[in-house]
Amino acid sequence: MDPNLTIVATAVALPFVAAVLSPLLYRVLGERTGYAGAVVAAASFGLLATEVDSHGTVGVSWVPALDVGAQFTVDGWGLLFALLASGIGVLVFVYSAAYMHGEEGLARYYAALLAFMGSILGVALASDLVFVFLFWELTSLCSFVLIGHYTDDDESRYSARMAMVVTVGGGLCLLAGLLMLAVASRGALGGATFDLTAMIANDEAMRAALRDSGLFVPALGLIVVAAAAKSAQVPLHFWLPNAMVAPTPVSAFLHSATMVKVGVYFLGRVRPLLMSPEWVSLVATLGLLTMTVGSLLAVAATDTKELLAYSTASHLGLMVAGFGFDVVYGGEAGAFHLLNHALFKAPLFLVAGIVVHEAGTRDLDDLGGLWRELPVTASITVIAALSMAGIPPFNGFYSKELLFEAAYEVAHEAGGLAWLYPAVATLASVLTVVYSVKFLALFFGERRAPVADVHRPPIALVGPPAVLASAAVVVSVAPQLAVDVIVQGAVDATGTGEAELSVGLPTHFSPPVAMSAVAVVGGFAAYPFRGRLAAGVQRGVDAPIPVRPSGWYDWIVSTTTVTSARFGPAVHNGLLRRYVRWVAAAGSLLALAGFAAAAGPLEIGGIGGIGVPLAVAVVLGVATLAGAAVATASSHVSGVLTLSILGFMLAIFFILASAPDLALTQLVVETLVLLMFLLVLQRLPSFYSEVRPLAIARDAGVSLLVGAMAFVAVLLTIPGPDADPTSVAAYYTEQAVPGGGGTNVVNVILVDFRAFDTLGELLVVATAAIAILVLVTMRTRGEAAVTEAGEEPTPDGGDSP
Amino acid sequence: MRTTARVTVPIVLVVSISLFLQGHNLPGGGFIGGVLTTAAFVLIYVAYDLDYLESGVLGREVEPGTSIFEHRTVTAYRRTLLAGLVVVLGSGVAGILIGDPFLTQGYVHLEGVPIYHEVELASALAFDLGVYLVVVGSLLTIVSVVSSE
Numbered sequence: 029m030d031p032n033l034t035i036v037a038t039a040v041a042l043p044f045v046a047a048v049l050s051p052l053l054y055r056v057l058g059e060r061t062g063y064a065g066a067v068v069a070a071a072s073f074g075l076l077a078t079e080v081d082s083h084g085t086v087g088v089s090w091v092p093a094l095d096v097g098a099q100f101t102v103d104g105w106g107l108l109f110a111l112l113a114s115g116i117g118v119l120v121f122v123y124s125a126a127y128m129h130g131e132e133g134l135a136r137y138y139a140a141l142l143a144f145m146g147s148i149l150g151v152a153l154a155s156d157l158v159f160v161f162l163f164w165e166l167t168s169l170c171s172f173v174l175i176g177h178y179t180d181d182d183e184s185r186y187s188a189r190m191a192m193v194v195t196v197g198g199g200l201c202l203l204a205g206l207l208m209l210a211v212a213s214r215g216a217l218g219g220a221t222f223d224l225t226a227m228i229a230n231d232e233a234m235r236a237a238l239r240d241s242g243l244f245v246p247a248l249g250l251i252v253v254a255a256a257a258k259s260a261q262v263p264l265h266f267w268l269p270n271a272m273v274a275p276t277p278v279s280a281f282l283h284s285a286t287m288v289k290v291g292v293y294f295l296g297r298v299r300p301l302l303m304s305p306e307w308v309s310l311v312a313t314l315g316l317l318t319m320t321v322g323s324l325l326a327v328a329a330t331d332t333k334e335l336l337a338y339s340t341a342s343h344l345g346l347m348v349a350g351f352g353f354d355v356v357y358g359g360e361a362g363a364f365h366l367l368n369h370a371l372f373k374a375p376l377f378l379v380a381g382i383v384v385h386e387a388g389t390r391d392l393d394d395l396g397g398l399w400r401e402l403p404v405t406a407s408i409t410v411i412a413a414l415s416m417a418g419i420p421p422f423n424g425f426y427s428k429e430l431l432f433e434a435a436y437e438v439a440h441e442a443g444g445l446a447w448l449y450p451a452v453a454t455l456a457s458v459l460t461v462v463y464s465v466k467f468l469a470l471f472f473g474e475r476r477a478p479v480a481d482v483h484r485p486p487i488a489l490v491g492p493p494a495v496l497a498s499a500a501v502v503v504s505v506a507p508q509l510a511v512d513v514i515v516q517g518a519v520d521a522t523g524t525g526e527a528e529l530s531v532g533l534p535t536h537f538s539p540p541v542a543m544s545a546v547a548v549v550g551g552f553a554a555y556p557f558r559g560r561l562a563a564g565v566q567r568g569v570d571a572p573i574p575v576r577p578s579g580w581y582d583w584i585v586s587t588t589t590v591t592s593a594r595f596g597p598a599v600h601n602g603l604l605r606r607y608v609r610w611v612a613a614a615g616s617l618l619a620l621a622g623f624a625a626a627a628g629p630l631e632i633g634g635i636g637g638i639g640v641p642l643a644v645a646v647v648l649g650v651a652t653l654a655g656a657a658v659a660t661a662s663s664h665v666s667g668v669l670t671l672s673i674l675g676f677m678l679a680i681f682f683i684l685a686s687a688p689d690l691a692l693t694q695l696v697v698e699t700l701v702l703l704m705f706l707l708v709l710q711r712l713p714s715f716y717s718e719v720r721p722l723a724i725a726r727d728a729g730v731s732l733l734v735g736a737m738a739f740v741a742v743l744l745t746i747p748g749p750d751a752d753p754t755s756v757a758a759y760y761t762e763q764a765v766p767g768g769g770g771t772n773v774v775n776v777i778l779v780d781f782r783a784f785d786t787l788g789e790l791l792v793v794a795t796a797a798i799a800i801l802v803l804v805t806m807r808t809r810g811e812a813a814v815t816e817a818g819e820e821p822t823p824d825g826g827d828s829p
Numbered sequence: 830m831r832t833t834a835r836v837t838v839p840i841v842l843v844v845s846i847s848l849f850l851q852g853h854n855l856p857g858g859g860f861i862g863g864v865l866t867t868a869a870f871v872l873i874y875v876a877y878d879l880d881y882l883e884s885g886v887l888g889r890e891v892e893p894g895t896s897i898f899e900h901r902t903v904t905a906y907r908r909t910l911l912a913g914l915v916v917v918l919g920s921g922v923a924g925i926l927i928g929d930p931f932l933t934q935g936y937v938h939l940e941g942v943p944i945y946h947e948v949e950l951a952s953a954l955a956f957d958l959g960v961y962l963v964v965v966g967s968l969l970t971i972v973s974v975v976s977s978e
Contacts, residue, residue: 688856692848696864703871704972775858779956783921786956790917790963794910797967801907804974 031082031102036153039075039110040100043068043146047139054135061138062125069117069145076110076149080514085155085225094210095221101155104517105363109293110152111514112370113286117145119374119492120281126488127277127381137177141281144170148286152293157206157222160294164202164258167287168195174282175274187270190581194267198257198291205250209301212237212247224297231301248302251294252310259291260341261318261348266578268341269325272333276381279333284340284373289366292347296362296522299351303524308354308438315349316435316452318342323459327558328565332380332390332470336373339416339463342456343369349453350431351522357434360529363518365427367510371500372415372424375493376467379409382485382493383470392466399471401482404490406471408497415500417464418457419548423503423510426531428457428547432540454543454550461551462558507531613730616737623740644684651677668705672698689774834876841869849961850954859957863964871972906969913962920955 046053046068054061079102087099124141128134147170150163168191176188206222213227214220216237221227227234238244255261260268271283282288295311322342329335343365350361382405384390387398399406415422418429435450503510511529519529534541554561599610654673661667675698682691760777778786849862 689858689861692856692861693864696861696868700864700868700871700968703868703875706875707871707972708975772855772858775957778858778860779960783956786960787917787921790914790960793967794914794963797910797970800971801974 029082030084031079031086031100033086033088033100035075035079036086036100036102037098039072039114040146040149040153042072042075043142043149047142047146050139050142051135054138059125059129059134061134062121062123062128065124065138065142066118066121068142069114069121072145072149073111073114073118076107076114080107083517085223087155095219095223096158097156097223098159099155099223099225100153101225102153103521104514104519105293105296105521106152108363108367108514108518109286109289110149112367113145113148113152116281116285116370116374116496119378119495120277122488123280123378123381123492124275124277126486127385128275131275133177133179136173137275140170140173141278144174144282144287148290151290155223155225157210157224160224161199161203161206164254164290164294165196165199167282167290168192168199168258171195171271171282171287174278175271177275177278178273181273184273187267187273190578191267191271193585194257194264194581198254198264201250201257202254202294205247205254208238208243208247208250209234212241212243215240224301228298228301231303234301235304244302244304245306248304248306248310251298251302252314255291255295255348256314257291258294259288259344259348261291261314261345262321262341263577263580265318265322265338265341266581269334269337270578272331272337276333276377276384279337280374280377280381283337284377285370288340288344289347289370292344292351292362292366295348295351296359296366296518299359299522300524303354308352310352312349312352312358312438312449315345315347315352316449316456318345319349319456320345320452320459323456323463324565325569326463327459327466328562328569329463330392332383332392332395332467333377335392335463335467336376336380339460340369340373342460343373343416345456346428346431349449350427350434353434353438353449354524355434355437356523357430357437359523360519361427361430361434363522364430364511364515364529364531365424366518367515368415368423368427368500368503371496371503372412372422375408375412375496375500376416378489378493378496379405379412382489385489386482386485392470395470396473397471397475398482402471402485404494405485408490408493409468409471411497411500411504412493413464413468415504416467417461417548417551418544419461420544421504421533423500423507425544426507429534429540429544430531432543436539436543450539450543454546457543457547458550458554461548462554462561465551465555466558609727609730612734616733619737620733620740623744641684644681647677647680647684651681664709668702668709672702675701689772831876834872838869838872841865841872845869849957859960860964863961864968866961866965867968867972870969874972903970903973906966906973908966909962910966910970913959913964913966915959916962917956917959920959923955 046065050061050065053064057064082102083104085099085101087097089095089097091097121138121141124137128137131137144167147163147166151160151167154160154163172188172192175191176184178184209224209227210220210222212234213222216233217226217230235244238247253264257264268283268288272279274283299307319342322338322340322345326335326338326342329338347362347365347369350358350363350365352358353361380390382402383395383398386402387395389395411422415424418424431453432450435453439446439448439450508531511531516529534544599606651674654670654677657670658667658674661670675694679691679694679698682688682694760773760781763781845862845865845868848856848865849859
């Protein structure tokens with residue numbers, strides 16, 4: 029059954045509409061806006077739930093020439109992600125209404141949260157690469173706003189910027205990668221397209237086209253970097269723990285359940301398209317590395333949300349690793365763990381929020397024995413934490429077992445170094461058990477520090493994690509049910525072949541079962557040594573050598589800041605001459621570089637055949653002389669007059685070259701310029717001051733550069749003397765009289781054929797006039813202000829006062 | 830200088846208008862005509878001064894000391910500029926009203942007009958008039974504001 033475009037588009041658009049309206053809603057509803065957001069999320073969820081049985085691509089065309097369109101693909105993978113986002117969205121909005129009680133800036137908070145949800149639905153369902161990129165960057169933008177929610181807090185601003193730089197930088201890599209895919213589709217699919225579904229349908233041809241053009245590895249690398257930045261993979265994981273300064277509902281929603289999974293989601297989406305040996309070695313290694321590093325850092329964490337953040341990175345690594353393996357179990361592990369992770373990690377974050385809300389601290393060392401005051405919260409945590417640890421029969425166990433099977437199978441086939449895959453996966457799982465138990469210890473054992481009286485949390489805080497934990501219980505008890513409803517569709521969409529996913533508790537002994545046993549037993553055995561482990565990790569993190577990627581980030585940002593602070597005054601020092609120099613030199617260099625890159629060896633076809641008539645030669649000779657005279661003129665008057673000679677010579681040249689309109693324009697403009705010069709001349713000094721030879725050499729260099737650029741540009745762009753007029757030129761010449769009713773082709777083009785261009789130019793002229801008017805008004809005002817402040821205005825004259 | 834300006838300015842103005850009118854078939858057009866008209870005005874400025882147009886030509890009293898931005902001639906230039914934009918957009922929108930795309934131009938031949946016998950009337954002329962007005966208005970605004978500095 030084909031999906032219904034109206035339903036899908038409404039589900040995606042609804043949160044955006046609500047986001048725009050949220051300031052109004054906030055005015056009417058106040059803090060209950062959260063419940064309105066929950067209604068919106070529920071509506072999107074309901075709309076999407078009606079499409080569970082459908083499969084296919086629908087959309088409307090937007091730019092047919094490039095095959096760009098607002099297209100949506102509905103399949104198991106997209107729906108799984110979209111339903112997860114909107115479903116958790118409902119709970120997070122309800123939770124927010126209670127958690128954000130009495131906070132400032134709630135209208136902005138809810139608007140960003142709603143827009144974020146719409147963007148996630150867009151990423152999950154968009155089939156067109158342009159829209160995928162658009163929604164991808166929108167999620168980064170919303171995340172920036174939400175992390176920086178406490179705008180007065182330095183740490184909050186720093187973290188928001190860091191998340192923005194990393195994820196948006198990754199997004200730019202994605203853009204480049206997607207453009208490479210679109211370029212390759214021209215050869216593979218017989219016409220450029222941005223339709224990802226069509227590319228995946230012809231994955232063989234796409235891979236061949238990418239390899240032929242040498243773009244396969246760059247495209248793969250760029251897409252993986254983008255996904256790694258978004259999904260906090262090593263070494264770009266450092267923004268995620270910092271993002272925990274955001275309000276807890278945001279952490280639960282964006283930074284565990286949805287936004288950080290966008291990278292994983294997209295890797296799953298392009299997995300059938302890019303599956304290759306390079307993919308396995310890159311993605312699987314990346315995933316397992318992140319899994320291990322993340323779990324190590326989580327063991328060393330001292331803050332509840334920091335622990336959960338590193339553990340999120342670790343579990344994202346698990347999913348990435350799953351998608352990295354080119355065996356059936358790999359895709360199954362990735363898809364199933366996406367669901368399971370959301371079901372246990374989101375409630376854990378919400379629990380951490382409850383703890384900080386009721387006990388007032390996030391420090392793991394100060395917390396313990398909270399089950400007495402928070403019994404319901406404690407039971408939720410037991411379910412979620414054991415699921416996170418991968419203890420059977422909780423749901424996290426099934427997907428982790430699938431990863432073990434995938435790793436074992438790959439190692440078994442490849443042998444050699446590939447045995448590191450299962451070994452590393454087991455090690456990471458041991459650590460996972462350690463930090464899961466560490467989190468659980470919040471609620472058990474003795475009180476560690478005197479915590480102020482702990483309140484019972486309101487139902488709106490406990491309800492959402494309870495719902496998620498019950499969902500986790502359902503999946504734990506009847507995993508096959510979840511598989512049949514949604515996960516099988518996701519496995520089909522991300523898999524490279526046919527796969528029938530069946531999960532359940534193991535009934536007989538096998539190597540992956542042994543790995544699970546080692547992980548659980550080893551984890552509990554290692555738990556008493558967690559202090560020593562944490563100290564070891566801390567030593568590694570504190571090492572002065574650059575093992576900390578956040579250190580690189582700080583270095584890059586501060587170096588860039590310092591460099592631009594130095595660069596700015598060098599370019600932008602208030603002297604007009606300096607600006608002209610920079611603009612002219614940089615523009616010419618860029619143009620020349622562009623010609624060199626695009627044109628290759630110069631094709632000088634136009635020059636040999638032109639016999640220059642005597643008259644033209646004389647006129648141009650005089651013009652050259654005049655040009656030289658301008659440069660050496662000793663006073664402004666002689667400079668202006670020689671400049672006019674140059675201009676009038678050009679006008680004569682236009683007449684000789686039979687371009688009367690150009691000649692007339694040149695003549696008139698030249699006259700006007702001369703008159704204007706006469707008008708201002710009396711205000712200028714009559715003679716130039718002494719100039720330094722260095723300045724002359726520099727200016728001569730810039731002039732030569734500009735001249736070279738103009739020369740090369742003309743040489744490359746003019747057609748040869750014998751070339752036929754282009755089809756456009758021929759059309760204008762033929763159509764001028766019948767179509768435009770005028771015999772002056774130039775003017776007919778100006779006012780008729782290309783009237784829209786002329787309109788634009790007129791607007792420019794008018795804008796220039798208004799701008800000058802404003803500038804002159806403001807200038808006097810600015811000088812007055814500067815004089816009041818007692819500062820000297822920047823001198824605008826420099827070498828020739 | 831003043832004598833020359835006295836003689837040349839009317840000629841320049843007439844030439845500029847004829848250039849503007851013949852633009853559709855011969856060299857010329859709104860832009861060239863506009864620039865030439867501006868040149869005529871600038872000539873007056875160079876020969877006399879900003880206030881001469883009002884005091885000498887129109888015979889009005891010039892209030893001394895008002896800022897250049899409230900100057901009556903500058904206001905007139907600004908209005909010319911706006912009028913030009915309105916004419917251009919209007920001639921474009923007029924096409925839409927009779928069902929053509931934006932900025933579509935047409936033309937008719939009128940025959941039997943006295944003296945000229947046959948006159949071609951192109952809607953592009955209206956567009957060109959707008960061009961002329963915008964060029965004159967904006968250039969003169971710039972010149973007078975800058976020169977008054």
